[in-house]
Structure formats: structure tokens, C-alpha cells
Amino acid sequence: MTPELSHDRIDRLREALLAANYTADGVVDSLGPLAHSALGRGEPEPAIRATAEAGALGTLIRLFLVGDPVAPEAAERALRPLPLEEALAGGIVVRDGDSVRAGLDVRPHAATGNSWWIISDLDAEVRPSHLPVSREHVLGVGQASLSLVRATPARRVGSLLDLGTGCGVQALHASTHADHVTVTDVSERALALAEATFRLNRIEVERLRGDWFSPVEGRRFDQVVCNPPFVVGPARTDFVYRDSGMSGDDASALVLGRVPELLNEEGTGHVLASWLHREDEDWRERVSGWLRHDDVDAWFVQRDVADPELYVGTWLRDAGIDPKSDAGRRKAGEWLEWFEANEVTAVGFGFVTLRRTSGGQPGRVVCEDLRQAFDDPLGAEAEEWLRRVEWLRQRPTSEELLRSPLVTAPGLVLEQVSSPESDGWSTFVHRLHRTDGPGWQHEVDETGAKLIAGCQGALATDELLELLAAGYGADPVEMTRSAEPVLRELIQHGMLLPAEWREQR
Structure with a gap:
């Protein structure tokens, strides 16, 4: 079901958030550093105590960041000038007995001197335990999406494509350095929430719906970013945001093979990807074979490697499935059997930087392990890597x-x-x-x-x-x-x- 987030509802919600100072800085100032840190660790009680007398801002924090039900009267005051009935009709909040609780995740997000709000489906910290994750779940700002932001050079470009935008976080960051931003997604719900995010932040974005590359067939861009459904395993689609319906690492192979076709000369692509480690196969040769064109520089950076058991358990918990439950054990068994049948010893995860060379010059493909800890954003290093590779090519x-x-x-x-x-x-x-x-x-x-x-x-x-x-x-x-x-x-x-x-x- 697609939420009915009309422009009028989103505009009134924006007024309410601004009036309450429901921003990243406003939340930190209201909670204080200790309660804010505790909330980030999934410990809500300090935040509840800190917002007891915080008025509209406290209500919004308890509603959207803590996930507690609040009295309808308090919600009405905090959301003004958006009437509560309009917020209910749009799915922003939902009734919970005599109270109301968050129906969507409306969360401040600050980065690079900007303060935004992002609308997505409720994450595990806020979603009531009895509500399962739906197949059409739209993920909010997670570690993977933030790591891709940090791995993407923020160079000035004319046109940028966010392929499979989800809640729109990549496009939001891209709006600071791209003159024109285009987003695509196969999910109608994802595009609706992304559109609400863009409207809430007064950002103009072209939105196109369709599967994989079909919405932008024949077009070219200066930069492409993509956080695809890269979870590897049997061919199924339990959750649209992470499962491609393709077997193994075929989704990552498809994206990395096709993204160069969307790039202008000297345009760059920045992709999160996963790949299989198999018996008697070098992962470097595997991923290098995914590239379909010779005029592409490619830098594969492997940031993590997980054994099948750890991998399966991590993604079961991501979906809110207890690995000890009957459903969890059944899914884990099917998944591990697939890994065993396909001789998978581990799953690699990392970032891929691509560039279409000018004049059809042969590109350079480099695959590297980068599992050591470091704090600098990888995007700056990727930009300099491309510059150094071009100097060497000359x-x-x-x-x-x-x-x-x-x-x-x-x-x-x-x-x-x-x-x-x-x-x-x-x-x-x-x-x-x-x-x-x-x-x-x-x-x-x-x-x-x-x-x-x-x-x-x-x-x-x-x-x-x-x-x-x-x-x-x-x-x-x-x-x-x-x-x-x-x-x-x-x-x-x-x-x-x-x-x-x-x-x-």
C-alpha cells in the first residue's frame, strides 16, 4: 500500500517540524549528549526522561525517534498546522488504541553542513515488535547507505543518477554537488517516500519508476550512484530493498556490467556490491569478469568478508527474524544448503568505483583488500585514485x-x-x-x-x-x-x- 503523502500534507509537516525545531541540532540540544548517545544505542529511557517537559519537540522525539505512543492531543499540538486527521490519512501516524504512534519514520539527518529530514518505513528500534517487516519495506538511513555516501566523491557534476533510490538518501546528498538529479526505483512505495523526502527538503529531483535500467535506457550521466539489492543467496525476493530475485551475486554482476553504459566519457559510477568467494576461484578474477567494456577504469575495494554462517544470521536479524525461531531455522537451513551446494566459502562486500575513459582508451582494473580500519571518507581517495590512474595512463x-x-x-x-x-x-x-x-x-x-x-x-x-x-x-x-x-x-x-x-x- 502506497502512503498518500500529498504536497499539501508534506508542506504542512515541514512547517510543524521547523516550528518545533525538530532538526538534528534541535534534537541533540533537547536530549543532551548523554541521552542522545543512549538513544543511538537503542536505550530509550534517558530520552523519554529528557523530553518530559520539552513540548512539541519532545512529542516528536518520542513519536518518531523513540517509537512510543503519544496522546492524540499532544500529537495534534506537535504536528500543527498539519491536522492530526490529515497525518493519519497520510499514514504519517497511525492509531494505537487511545493513542497514536508513528506510521512512518520521519528522522532528522545532518551531514556536510546540511540539515535534512528523511522519510522511510519504521526501523527495528521504532517498529512495534508484533509488526513484521513487509516485502515492500523502504529502508531508512543505514550504515551501508552512509558508507556509500562517504565512498562517493562530491565533485561538481551536471547530471547524476541514483539507481534504485529507496528512501532517497543518496540523491539527497548528491543534490549538494549535482545540477540535475534523477532517481529510479522499481518500488512504487519507495518512490512515494523518496518524493516526500525531496518535497520536505525543497529539493527538485526527477523521479522515474521501472526495473533496473529500463527507466533511463539510452541516457547518459556524469555520475551514477547505486546501492542495489546485493544480498547473495538463493533466487528469491523476500524484501525488495535487499533481494533481487537473482541467484548468487548476479545482481551485483548485472549492475557493474551495465553502469558504464550509463556514463558519459569521464563519468564515474559508485556502487555497493557483494561477491561470492568459492573454492578454487580468486574473487578478483570473478569480479573483474563482470565488466563488459574495455574502456572502463574499475577499482574494487573489498571492505569485509563474512563466512556463510555469520552472513545468514546477520541478514535474518536484519529482517527481524529470530534465528532460533522455526521460521529462522528453516530459512537459515535453506540458505546454508544453497551456499554448500554452490561451494561458497565466504561472501565479500565492498565498494566499486568506475570511470568511462575518454576516447575509448583501455581502462585499468584493480581489485584490493581494504579491511583495515580507517576514518577518512573513501570518496576523496577514490577521486584521487582516478586522477593518479589517469596520470599513469598518459x-x-x-x-x-x-x-x-x-x-x-x-x-x-x-x-x-x-x-x-x-x-x-x-x-x-x-x-x-x-x-x-x-x-x-x-x-x-x-x-x-x-x-x-x-x-x-x-x-x-x-x-x-x-x-x-x-x-x-x-x-x-x-x-x-x-x-x-x-x-x-x-x-x-x-x-x-x-x-x-x-x-x-
């Missing part, structure tokens, strides 16, 4: 690369590990470490460490190699041959940078 030969002066990146450090010897300490590990971004690490030998230390932009790299070869009595040709792939990898990971980039800063 210098395909050894001579072109080594003619270029290089500099060490800001934040690059050298870690050395030594063991005691009879005549002092003997260093046997030279490890480069980037202290920003994803925190890449590379081990080099003593000669490599000296070469990198010499990269200060004054000399071309081939001149540094000649000096090193003379100092070590080594063959300069052999030293150059062995140094080139190391230099390319260090540049790709942002440890060494072109000297001219320093001058552009």
Missing part, C-alpha cells in the same frame, strides 16, 4: 614515467624494523606507511627506501636511479627495470605524487 612507457620528477606524499612515513647483531642493529624491514586516507602500507628494500627519500621534485626519477646505481655499483638498466612496477604501485596508492601536483596546490 605515461605508459618506462621512459615517460621515469622522466617525471616525483615527490613523497604528505603524511608518508618510513617504519623500520631491526634486530640486534654483533656489531649493532640490522634493519630487515623497510615499510612505507601512508598516515592519511586508507593507510596503505608497502614494504621496500633499502635501495627503494633511499630512492623514495630522494623523490623531492628536484631531479627526474631516472636521474635518481642513475645516482643510486652508481652508489651501489649496480646495473642501472636492471635497477630501472625492477623499480618501475614499484613506482607505479606507489603512485597508484598515493605514496608518491607527480611533482607538478605539489606546485598546483
Whole structure:
């Protein structure tokens, strides 16, 4: 059933939220940091106590963030100028005996200096325990959606497509850097809630309904973002927001194969995806095979790997299904049998950055494990990765690369590990470490460490190699041959940078 969220109802709801200061800052100020943190941990009592005398704002917090029923009179006052009967008719609130409770999740969301509201279906913290998750459930702002936001470069673009928008969170963030935003979804309910979110925040967005790529067939965009239904397993659709109806990781394969076709030259795509790990198969070869075009740069970043048992249990709980219940055990058994029959040893999850190269130039495909913890948004690193890959593409030969002066990146450090010897300490590990971004690490030998230390932009790299070869009595040709792939990898990971980039800063 699609909620009837007319423009008039949403406009009046906006007035009520503004009048009560129901914003991210307003909620924190009302609750205080301790009660706010407790609410984030799923502990509502401090928030209930903190809002006892908070008027309309307190009512809205208890209604939409705590999930408690409130008196109709209190709801009427808090939602004014939206009449309670109109809020009930639109499904924003529903009757619960002599009280009313939230029918939809209306939640403040703040990021990058902006304050918004997002409308979605009730999450597990607010939804009454006796209400099951419906097949058409529209997910709110979760960790996966926020991680995709952080993994998407916020560069200025003319046109952006949010493929499978759900509640609209990707499009909301995209509106800060895209001149024109288009969203699609197969779910009529999702588009209705997304439209209400956009209206509530006064954002103009083109909305199209349809399956996968059909709504935008033949169109091209400067940027595409997609958080697809990437859950892997048997071919079924228990929940539209996460299940594709396709077997295994076919949904991720489909999206990554087709997104480049939606990109203008030099346009970029940013996708969340999952992939199978199987016996006697390298996951890197698996995902690389999904790309259908040669003129695409692709960076696959694996952020997590889960064994089948953990994976199944996590997604059962996500749907509000107790793994110990009869239904939970039945579903888990079917799922695990499928994994066993298909020789699945684990499930990988991560981000994929794509770029359509200009002029049909051959692209570069890189698959990397990035399971270490880091705080920097991956979007900034993805933008710089694409820039570095393009610089390397323009210098395909050894001579072109080594003619270029290089500099060490800001934040690059050298870690050395030594063991005691009879005549002092003997260093046997030279490890480069980037202290920003994803925190890449590379081990080099003593000669490599000296070469990198010499990269200060004054000399071309081939001149540094000649000096090193003379100092070590080594063959300069052999030293150059062995140094080139190391230099390319260090540049790709942002440890060494072109000297001219320093001058552009």
C-alpha cells in the first residue's frame, strides 16, 4: 500500500517540524549528549526522561525517534498546522488504541553542513515488535547507505543518477554537488517516500519508476550512484530493498556490467556490491569478469568478508527474524544448503568505483583488500585514485614515467624494523606507511627506501636511479627495470605524487 503523502500534507509537516525545531541540532540540544548517545544505542529511557517537559519537540522525539505512543492531543499540538486527521490519512501516524504512534519514520539527518529530514518505513528500534517487516519495506538511513555516501566523491557534476533510490538518501546528498538529479526505483512505495523526502527538503529531483535500467535506457550521466539489492543467496525476493530475485551475486554482476553504459566519457559510477568467494576461484578474477567494456577504469575495494554462517544470521536479524525461531531455522537451513551446494566459502562486500575513459582508451582494473580500519571518507581517495590512474595512463612507457620528477606524499612515513647483531642493529624491514586516507602500507628494500627519500621534485626519477646505481655499483638498466612496477604501485596508492601536483596546490 502506497502512503498518500500529498504536497499539501508534506508542506504542512515541514512547517510543524521547523516550528518545533525538530532538526538534528534541535534534537541533540533537547536530549543532551548523554541521552542522545543512549538513544543511538537503542536505550530509550534517558530520552523519554529528557523530553518530559520539552513540548512539541519532545512529542516528536518520542513519536518518531523513540517509537512510543503519544496522546492524540499532544500529537495534534506537535504536528500543527498539519491536522492530526490529515497525518493519519497520510499514514504519517497511525492509531494505537487511545493513542497514536508513528506510521512512518520521519528522522532528522545532518551531514556536510546540511540539515535534512528523511522519510522511510519504521526501523527495528521504532517498529512495534508484533509488526513484521513487509516485502515492500523502504529502508531508512543505514550504515551501508552512509558508507556509500562517504565512498562517493562530491565533485561538481551536471547530471547524476541514483539507481534504485529507496528512501532517497543518496540523491539527497548528491543534490549538494549535482545540477540535475534523477532517481529510479522499481518500488512504487519507495518512490512515494523518496518524493516526500525531496518535497520536505525543497529539493527538485526527477523521479522515474521501472526495473533496473529500463527507466533511463539510452541516457547518459556524469555520475551514477547505486546501492542495489546485493544480498547473495538463493533466487528469491523476500524484501525488495535487499533481494533481487537473482541467484548468487548476479545482481551485483548485472549492475557493474551495465553502469558504464550509463556514463558519459569521464563519468564515474559508485556502487555497493557483494561477491561470492568459492573454492578454487580468486574473487578478483570473478569480479573483474563482470565488466563488459574495455574502456572502463574499475577499482574494487573489498571492505569485509563474512563466512556463510555469520552472513545468514546477520541478514535474518536484519529482517527481524529470530534465528532460533522455526521460521529462522528453516530459512537459515535453506540458505546454508544453497551456499554448500554452490561451494561458497565466504561472501565479500565492498565498494566499486568506475570511470568511462575518454576516447575509448583501455581502462585499468584493480581489485584490493581494504579491511583495515580507517576514518577518512573513501570518496576523496577514490577521486584521487582516478586522477593518479589517469596520470599513469598518459605515461605508459618506462621512459615517460621515469622522466617525471616525483615527490613523497604528505603524511608518508618510513617504519623500520631491526634486530640486534654483533656489531649493532640490522634493519630487515623497510615499510612505507601512508598516515592519511586508507593507510596503505608497502614494504621496500633499502635501495627503494633511499630512492623514495630522494623523490623531492628536484631531479627526474631516472636521474635518481642513475645516482643510486652508481652508489651501489649496480646495473642501472636492471635497477630501472625492477623499480618501475614499484613506482607505479606507489603512485597508484598515493605514496608518491607527480611533482607538478605539489606546485598546483
